[in-house]
Amino acid sequence: MAEFTLVGLRVVRAVTRHGSFSTAAEWLGYTQSAVSRQVALMEQAAGRPLFERHARGVVPTEAGRLVVRHAEGVFSELDAARQALGDLDGSRGGRLRVGAFSTAMAALVPDAIAAVTTADPRLHVVPREGSSASLLTALARGRLDVAVVTLPDRTPDGVSLITLVNDPLLVAVPHDHRLAGRGQVSPAELRDLRWVAGSADVRATLLGAWADSPWEPDIRFGVRDWMAKLGLVAAGLGATIVPGIAVSALPPTIAVVGIDHPRAIRSVTLATPTGTDEVAYRGLFTEALVDSAAQLSARVRRRLRE
Template sequence: MSEFTVVGLRVVREAATCGSFSTAAENLGYTQSAVSRQIALMEQAAGCALFERHPRGVQLTDAGRIVVRHAEMVLGELENARHNIRNLEARPSGRLRVGAFSTAMAALVPQAIAAVAGDQRARISLREGLSPRLLTAVARERLDVAVVTAPDAPPPGVEIEPLLDDPLLVALAPTHPLAGATSATPAMLREERWIAGSEESGSTLLGAWRDPGWEPDIAFVARDWFAKLGLVAAGLGVTVVPGIAVPVLPSTIALLRIDHPSAVRRTVIAHRRDRDTLELRQVFAEALRDHAAVLSARVRQRLR
């Protein structure tokens, strides 16, 4: 008994699309007899007729429609396989050591890693930390690339590429009086109780908004993001969150923008001038920029 073949499925699909064996032969570059032979073999494999023959063309039978439907799936998967194989050859391979601050780990960095390492040719290791420590790790060649907040001056040997200007937002309970607003000035936030990552004013951990001339009222200190958001949702205080964390914030958290020029965290890509990782690093940086654009659009949509 004949078996379904890729060539036969392609011929059946083309004949069904054209409604004609002769037109299908012309489109595929076959002779009409070759097309008729393939159709016959496919009908033999199916055990029934796939086409009704008419003087002015052909029409699918019910069995033919089933075969064409499956042919579309099979041929589509084969085309995907060819595409993936071409990408496999085009994608760089190698090892890349990536660092990022915690909120960049929430959505931005994982999406970029998935885009680069999906074919498993790239071996990527990940390290979370505060930006100053990550910059030091890049300088000491312990990391190849890091997503960090922009430093005043990078360490010697470290190069900086801009990634995005990330807006700082205030997360608050949905019952909070400001929950319906899209933005608030610092003056409107002075009486709030804050949930911070640290009580030290020089800490790089987000949590409390500080302005010259006044210190925030720190109600709770919690380094863990889930703990912060749990306290916010319970109405026990408010906290500062970066825009890139918006995709992973629960819908039970209300957000508003801080209406102040400095309420933006400039996020950059830090790396060394290293030829060994150049190609893979460039692909990863491009993936970061793509997903940063997507996240920025989602922030704007959430704050409407």
């Protein structure tokens, strides 16, 4: 009977991330047949399919997602072992495992990483991008040292939260749009815009700014990737919502406008585990995040005044 192997788990994780056997093979440097063979062996070990095959790619089954979650833990522990072995002779610096949601990875977290690694070049920062919910789970299970998340509805056990910034939500429009140059607009002035969003779910994709409005935004395009969203906006095909912390990463073809609404804001929070030994560099990284958040907030204010 087949058993789980590190090679097989690494292949299953890559196929899940890329949604394609061929793309995973290219990324891993394997042949497609080798990837298919490893997936087949892991499915034998699991005793059930790990992927649903479709014409345009593959999607993990519930069993596949379960295997990948546990594989992430296995690889995290192996990384920790390698780090500990490297630290035995004192020649290597520490390691800090940092999680963050996607737009926090645009500037907030990279700026903080740059600051702490400049202060100590021996520090090895391991970034992980994901949803706030998945990052909080990873943090509670000891797979992350810190996580930058949006304020959760419920704080998981074993996690403490510190607000980094109350981040304004902005409307991104083409640089020659009629609203470009406006510092702030009311929701009523946005009624006739076409929108680019992550899905057709208005309440989720526009982050609550219109929860009490008598009208709903006209969502013309549903795309999840941020580069795709901004490309559609720059082409004049619609507007989208962007968080303030991502403004410095926007191209010059995009203008941003503030929203005069109390719900047009989102708390960006630093999550750390409670009841554990202090991790080296976590305090330094926290200070760098606070500084980065303050600098980004200042950039947002300057850009809205332009």
